[in-house]
Amino acid sequence: MFRQLFATVTILAGLPAAASDYKPAMQDFLDSQVIDWTDSQVLIDAINGQNAVTGSYDEAQVIALDQAWRSELGTSETPTVTPILTNAAADFLRERVQASGGRISEIFIMDAQGLNVAASVATSDMWQGDEAKFSSTYSVGPDAVHFGDVELDESTQSYQGQISLTITDPSTGLPIGAMTIGINAESLI
Numbered sequence: 001m002f003r004q005l006f007a008t009v010t011i012l013a014g015l016p017a018a019a020s021d022y023k024p025a026m027q028d029f030l031d032s033q034v035i036d037w038t039d040s041q042v043l044i045d046a047i048n049g050q051n052a053v054t055g056s057y058d059e060a061q062v063i064a065l066d067q068a069w070r071s072e073l074g075t076s077e078t079p080t081v082t083p084i085l086t087n088a089a090a091d092f093l094r095e096r097v098q099a100s101g102g103r104i105s106e107i108f109i110m111d112a113q114g115l116n117v118a119a120s121v122a123t124s125d126m127w128q129g130d131e132a133k134f135s136s137t138y139s140v141g142p143d144a145v146h147f148g149d150v151e152l153d154e155s156t157q158s159y160q161g162q163i164s165l166t167i168t169d170p171s172t173g174l175p176i177g178a179m180t181i182g183i184n185a186e187s188l189i
Contacts, residue, residue, distance in 0.1 A: 027145075030145065030181075033103070046087060050117045062113055065115060069081055084116045106121050107179065110134055111176075144165065148163075160184055164179065
């Protein structure tokens with residue numbers, strides 16, 4: 001009871017809460033609500049398709065895409081952002097957000113470079129490769145999971161904890177990208 005009260009006060013005060021405070025609830029959510037659809041063919045095909053294009057990109061190309069994404073946010077011309085939000089995998093992710101009854105605030109998948117492939121909503125940047133959600137999953141291997149601290153998320157403007165995991169191709173067992181699921185913090189209490 002005290003732990004739940006502390007977590008609620010921490011969230012309401014706008015202070016980040018350590019992932020360890022929420023890890024059991026996040027693990028349970030991953031196991032019961034998410035894991036069944038992480039190997040969906042629409043996600044695998046989208047990641048593999050983008051890896052075929054971006055797999056040879058150098059750092060300058062990745063940074064240029066990230067800068068283009070950031071510059072397009074909030075504007076009417078979004079040639080970098082729109083394809084990530086309007087593909088079949090993005091539709092699949094939005095269906096998962098809607099089916100969660102408010103428990104999931106966002107979902108996005110990344111390729112082997114850490115670039116967004118599909119997203120339920122626009123993220124604050126396109127390149128996740130420099131963040132723990134990618135470096136602590138894809139780079140670690142097939143079964144890697146990263147639980148982020150509960151904090152205010154820029155893109156959703158809500159307090160959320162993020163669960164990130166490596167996505168593997170079921171046909172090879174090899175990592176091909178990663179996924180991040182933003183969980184509404186109140187549903188973790």
